[in-house]
Amino acid sequence: MTATATRNRPGLRPAPRAADILPRLIAPLVLAAIMLAFSVLTPTFLTGDNLLAVLNQTAILALVAAGMTVVVRSGGIDLSVGVALDLAALAAAAAIAERYVPWVAVVVGLAFGLAVGLVNAFLIVVLRIPPFLATLSVWFIGTSVQQLLTGGGAPIYLVRSQVPEGFALWGNGYLLGVPFPVVAAVLVAGVVYLALDGTRWGRELTVTGEQPGASRISGKRVGALGASAYVLAAGVAALAGVVLASRTYAFIPASGQLYVMDAIGAVFIGATLSKYGRVSVPGTMVGVLIFALLANGMNLAGLSFFWQGLARGLALLLVLLLGVVLARQRTSRVRPPATATTAVPARKG
Template identity: 35%
Template sequence: MSNIVDKMPTAAKKMRLGRFWRTSGLLWVLVALCIAAALISPAFLNPFNIVNVLRQVALFGIVSIGLTFVILTAGIDLSVGSIVAVVAVSSALLLQIGIPVPLVILAGLAVGMAMGAVNGLGVTLGRLPPFIMTLGMMVMGRGLAMTISDGHPIRFPDASDDFAWLGQGHLLGLPVPVWLFVTVAALAYFVLRFTPFGRNIYAVGSNPEAARLSGINVGLTIFSVYVISGALAALTALIFISRLTVGEPVAGVGLELEAIAITVIGGTSLFGGEGGVIGTVIGAAIFAVIANILNLAGVSPFTQQIVKGAIIVAAVLFEAQRRRRNGSAS
């Protein structure tokens, strides 16, 4: 027993060192991609294009941070795209009938949290595999969005200028969504790094049975991360419709796959218990730059889907091989 205790600080140092090198590697990949983008098209360095990239980083990043919480518990959330759609059409409908903007924002967040809570209850109380539960919610949510909107976009009046600021406004020279992303990332980093709840998430993802025996409420922890994921998907939806001034029932199609790709690229293990917000932030930046490079190079949207799928497969293969190497080394 004493030998195990003696080895714990060394193991923790190795884990921190491993995270440092992975994060450093991601930063170098991002720098290399930016240089490549500038060489492929000088338009990449255009300030207008840079702002667009940052806005994409924010939109991808906010929902990916929510997914990071879920994946750290060895779960998955395939419903975030459908949550975006439901919140988009329901919030647009509320704006259309003249509900005050603050109430619309609160209602939108509440809808996202409620859908996340249903996912959490299905996984914890219903004991459904996260893949099955969130896949079902993905289908139900998309159907609900179509039902609310009758399959048509919902436009809201131009009188909602205050709401438009959420997605179109600027603060200190940067788009408001970027500031929201920075705030969400900072709060998520603090929660995961410095709070008991954050430590519980890592413990549950690493070994749920050991976490349960140590007194952690595993069910409540898992339930909470799905609520967080739903809330951040809802925030993404509010930013999205604020920018477009229309609630689309097809909003968020494929967003769950992009968020998974970003989270995995950022170093969060699909097997749980390893990863973090900083990696997800860099992963969102890498993903947005890759998408921007493909657009600037004139690659068709269909081919871009092939590239995104290949990125997901490559990231998961890399993670699986890394875990096998670590397992054999130990």
């Protein structure tokens, strides 16, 4: 049997070519290059203690980015997840300061964050305001609400010795030697991954995001699916806010905004791992690790904090640019050659 016959047999998929795979390897290769470079520059970079500390520090970003993945998969964007995080941290810290029991503080914090998601869902699904404008408006409003509730943006500092253990463990506890924030991030990322790629809800959400017109015609619950994405993203961000308040024993206004752009960047870095440019939880986590290890390596190497934003931007640009260039080269190689056609005049009579 010839190679041509083998390729043309029905039911057999052609072997993937390097040109097809290489664009999807850009982000993992950049991650590997970062690890290699800083392992040479700083001998403590690849130690177990340092890597565990990196995972612990980046757990909050991982949570926010997991929720952002759901929103982007639905075809939207959410600029207000930082507000959901902040309001959850504010409510939880205030409840602990008022001597409420830990579970009340956690529930109140989650409720405040979920309220942001419900407002987004109402604006986008019911009032049909574009997601960018709706969530930008909620970001402005939520920032002002923080200022009003704290008397002009005053932080809330908790006395560490008076914080109940049931609340402190959310940000500082350990489970089998692993920091609880890392456990929470892994569990949430796993659940979101299974929900997106292993359930009917996830499949319908994906189709709605990629083909909204066809989804409406086919009778899919486009509105309910979109609303669920924003509520879920806000809920996960609220959990991140509770973890942050527990870790720092404080609420610092506008802390959540530090995670929004990094989360969006991580999501779109992760999209390069897909042949179709589809965002996914595993891809997003690769983006999160790129940002986290880059920042950690620069700190260990003694580089100024002010260079980290530039480094993150260049890393994001590098991954996206190389992915686009390689994808275009692959497309140009497989494009069939143009064939000249000669018009044949119609015969008279």
